[in-house]
Amino acid sequence: MFARLGRVVVHHPWKVIGLWVVAIVAVLASAPEFSSTTDQSAFLPSHYESIQAMKLQEKAFPQNSAPAALIVVARQDGAPLSEADSASVLATSTELAGEHVKGVTGVHATPPSENRLIQVIAVQMDKVTNPADKTQGDAVKELREQLKQRVEGTELKAGITGLAASTLDQTESSEKGMAIIGIATIVLILVLLLVIFRSPVIALLPIVVIGAISGTVGGLIAMAAKAFDLEMDTSVNSILLVVLFGVGTDYILFLMFRYRERLRAGEDPKTAMVSAVARVGEAITSAAAAVIIAFMALVLSSLGMFRALGPALAIAVAVALVAGLTLVPAVVSLLGTKVFWPSKAWRNEPKSARFGAIGNAMGRRPGLFAAVSGGVLVLLSVLAIGFNPTFDLSSGSTSDASESVVYNKELLKGMPAGATQPSDVLLHSPGGALTADQLADFRAALVQVPGVGQVGQPQLSGDKTIADFQVTLTDAPESDAALDTVAGPLRDIAHAAAPEGTTSVVGGITSVYVDFKDAMNHDYKIVFPVAAILIMIVLALLLRSLVAPWYLMASVFLGFGATLGATVLVFQHFQGNSGLIFTMPVIMYLFVVALGTDYNILMVARLREEAQEGRSPREAAALSLRHTGPTVAAAGIILAGTFASMMLAGNNTLSQMGFAISVGIAIAAFVMAMFFTPALTALIGRAAWWPGRADRGKGGDPKPGKYAETYYNPEYSGVVESWSGQTWSNTGQRRE
Template identity: 35%
Template sequence: MSWRPAANAAHHPLPEDNVIRALTGFSTRNPWKVIALWAVLGIFLSGLGQVLLFRVTQSQAGDFLPATYDSAAAMKIAEERFGADPDANAITVLVARTDGKPLTAPDQRTIGAVAEKLAHRHVQMPKNDDNGPSFLVKDYSQTPRVSPAVVAPDRSFELLSVELTGNSTDPGLQDLYRAVRDGTRQAFVEEGMRTGFTGGLADQVDTADAEKTTTTVVGFLMIGLIVLINILVFRSVLAAFVPLFAVALVGGAAAGAVVGVAMLTGIKLDPGTPSIIGVVLIGIGVDYFLFLLFRFREQLRARPDLPARTVSGEVSARVGIAITSAALTIVAAFATLGVATFGQFRVLGPAVAVSVLVMLLASLTLMPALLAVTRRKMFWPSRALKREPRPGRAARLGDFVARRPLTAILASLALLGALTAGLIGIRMDFGQTGGTHKTAAAATSAEITRALPAGVSDPASVYVEATDHQALTAGRLKALPKALAEVKGVGQVGRTVLNDDRTAARIDLYLTVDSQRAQARHLVAGPVRDAVARHTPAGTEAHVGGTAAIFADVSTAVDHDLRIVFPVAAVLIALILLVLLRSLLAPAVLMIAVSLGFVATLGASTLFFQRLLDKPGVNFVLPLVLFLFVVALGTDYNILISDRIREEMEHPGPARAAVARAVRHTAPAIMTAGIVLAASFGSLGVNADPSTQQIGFATALGILLSAFVLSLVLVPALAALLGRGIWWPVRPRRTQPRPHTAPPPAADRPYHDGDFVH
């Protein structure tokens, strides 16, 4: 194989190309300085990010809604007029006799006495060195608010309400809850009674405890899979472990950078954002390193007479251009979330953008430096550098796509079309109950539901505020609770509670359906709000709050954001492709391809979750996040193959032969990278959060479709069918090879990197 001159971009470099070459050139000339700098930054930022992460996350979905939404206005009244703490976590404690008999009057007095004692017991946060240095960890020690709630109609149990304040995702607060739970349980055991605990925090902790082992095992399996793939592909120890160590170091630095930016700007992150960022960084980081390794190995074989450091500089500059374009595509796609109204989307965009930019910087500095330091030893003890691999699957795939492009196109479209059919009847699921495990919290909730309305532990609340400066009274508001009691689906209406200065009132509604189910969302958004609008007294305004109301408003916000973000993201990605490929037709081909990949992935996800697993629907965040991930990450592979097709078409010979060579050279890198990235996202499938589970599965599937169907079959086949016309109006110029490096005739040219595993 010959050492070829760089592609057209190298002959007419853009300003950003010069910056990339300057960065990669400096890194390969001063590799140890670059490695040392990244080591210091990575360790420092990683430690800082882990400790401060939970200071910049918030777990309440309603906090992400704009103030103009009804449930957000209700929360504002609750905080300002009733002193509600936005960080309060309500826990429902079930207390019953151990013999199963109904509670007696003495039993109830005992429960009240124990509750009174617990309400005055200050609970210290258990010391856990795993949470970080004590001077940086927030001290959640507090006295829980404990109060009687309700007695079951059959007197089989009594419910207590316990309130803990703090970020429910923080391990510190979770440890405090465990201490409160154990102390409460012991206090009632001493009185001969049993207890059960449920509610958001209780369910979250129980689910995390149940899935802890699975999550750990899956994490190790994911790392093991990445190492195994690299060993099989490169037959090298360093090539297997160096990318993983480098990406872990950079990932820590990126996570710390995200936390730092969040603290400086006051942005609050969603609890699921860190785990999503983690797999994104592992996936794209290893992908970018693999792109470099494959091209590095290819050029070391081609020019054994050149110093390895020189080759690393040339390869890093060349591949760095494609990597930069791919990374900026992801950044641009997620930057569009800045126009979203739902805060959960709006904070995800900057977080992913910052982390990807950090990984891009590492791809242009740390990774080239590691290549320059390891040189040919990167592939030790493999002898692959000393021999040309035999023609393999990648070579046969390239020949097939080039010879029969129409067949390849029709086969790809048939597969994508079949998966897209799954979109028929798609439903959005706004439920937040997580985990497939039968936890103690879930069992307690089921026991309560058998005797009381399903929404008793999480009521919807109507907040009424006086606007005429006249004091509110129960008599003035009596028509409203009466009307609400007549709404079908409202099991019970609580008494009207007035605040101290009688400027606001709260009416709790206990629904007959779980507050996190779609029925509750439709009930609150429709009949309940209609009844409130018709029966709110003159001189007052009313708003409906609570979990069901929040999800109803989130549904409205998401629908609005989908209509805006989709076209904006598509336009930005298309503009980046236009600048990179310097063509009008090629970007259109790529955008059509990734759009087909998106709808096929969403259709397949609907089939899997909604039909096969019988879920209420696909999670409400999935379409938008999936669009961004599949389109942005899938475009990475399309950029890599397109860039190589353009480079190959600059050499003499038929366009279809150039396509075949491009697939032959690039397929191993795309296949390996696709599997690694899919494995990274697939690891999210065991996450306790249901939305994260679906994102992990769906994105992994979308990445596999992008890598194996779009990038290696559909896009090359379209390029083979359109020929050099795909680059209209600026077709690549055919360059003459340098003397003494002339490539052999196409028929005699050996297949390189043709095997997926050498």
């Protein structure tokens, strides 16, 4: 099938390129606008308590919402606010309200804090869930300008924090970070491909091709989101950028290495490209299928953000695969050997002395290689036990010098940490109006909850059947301590203290995070096993084996554990962070398990190919490492380097993601695929291919005059062999 595809593409390159141009234009012209949301509650199913509380609150208090921004005012000398200072704050509040800033629905000054170190002006804004809507961000910018003018020349200082301000600062920080990531990714790909192929043409090939198809990917994702009503998280765009360039470059690299190999075997350029597509097409397609299946398994998630992210990334990989098997061969077939210009190195077979020597050493002692590489994976995996998921992202997602961070610290001088986003406890009496005694007793119970700083007076709905108690926690709303308070004593006491005939639910952003954590733990038990089973089916079909998929998947999950352990070691133990971002296991699943399987498939596919040509298990492992090792190494360096560029963005969240993914891919390429998997295959021997017949060659048992001349001599470090169509040439020794 792939040989036929290669012939069609190579002999009709202009038609293939034309079809791609038509497809790109058609998708861009018909695709709806891509939209995403920052509202985390939009991703949770309706049965979770935080969502029930949100719906009850919207029903009873449609105009009520927590302030979108908080203007924090304090004295420059740090002294308590005087009566004159407080009057000045009230005047400022009135003046800002009179400016009628677009998107601002209310500006209200609150009394000074008990210690009078700060005074807050609460700013209500229109609710925004679409990141494309810049209303809140623009409002914060204008308020900051107005505020600066009003405190200039006074003894007061003021700044804006709260959700809207934090979101603005984080967005600006992320935009700068993504610009750095984009530039670093392109530069890295250019430099590494120049070093590997010594050709600017090949170095530019992935940039041009992937850049051309990126719009198509975005359009197809927007179509899928609209067709299936998927809620896209704002992180989709940044992840797509890295996935497209990383995976797309890998697939192009796999193809070009095999193309160069066939040219060196004496084939003309067009025949060499047909052979490259025929030989590597099945491996690339199987690898992409494993990645797509892993991504699509996320549709089983109970969280909307992952249900949408899975198909989005699957579409990106599918388009990258089709481009790698059609568009790239079409372009290269037009260029021929000029694709390597100005280098002439493609004409000469490299000695590959390093990979040849390592391969021969592994062929002699596969048990040692398996034990050492497996030991490294197990040792790092043990450290994963200390993993602590955290939702405390604000401190790491923007600069400490940003206004929202600086004035959040000022806010804490006079108010509990949870003041920026209070929780809401709603008491509901379906049978009739709530009484004053019921409200007083219930509030008294909430005040006694450990971790609760303040409990406001209840706000009653029009029919007095629903009461909203605003609860300010002593800890920051996204902190581990706040999550523990809501998940434990606050919910427990709120439920238990509800008067007979009433029910209570706890809402707010902290409650949403608590439910997120519960939903993710539920998803791990479903998504990961289903993905593993489906990937094993792909491996079984590719390798025609029921044995190999088991130890291949075992090695992949060892790689997963090792990656998580390494990340825990660096960020929790060395840097002293309280935990890793809560999505880390899913991020690693997406990139380490799914993409790391690529390298396993590439190496094992070559192992099977060598076995089909009559090699013994140890010889097949040695030669696979010699031939495929450089490809895996180059692809691993490029993909790991691409993700490592995220560490340049300047915030802890992206640093954790970049480190984990890049280290995971490096482990998958340089430990798992290059050593652990081939060494295990050599140890298991011919049983690895059961019930298939890969070890007996394409034509049955080795035939005298062909395969008998090629055999593995562990004492000879320069085994070189090539198939020229009819005979084998071999620098090894004749079998006695």
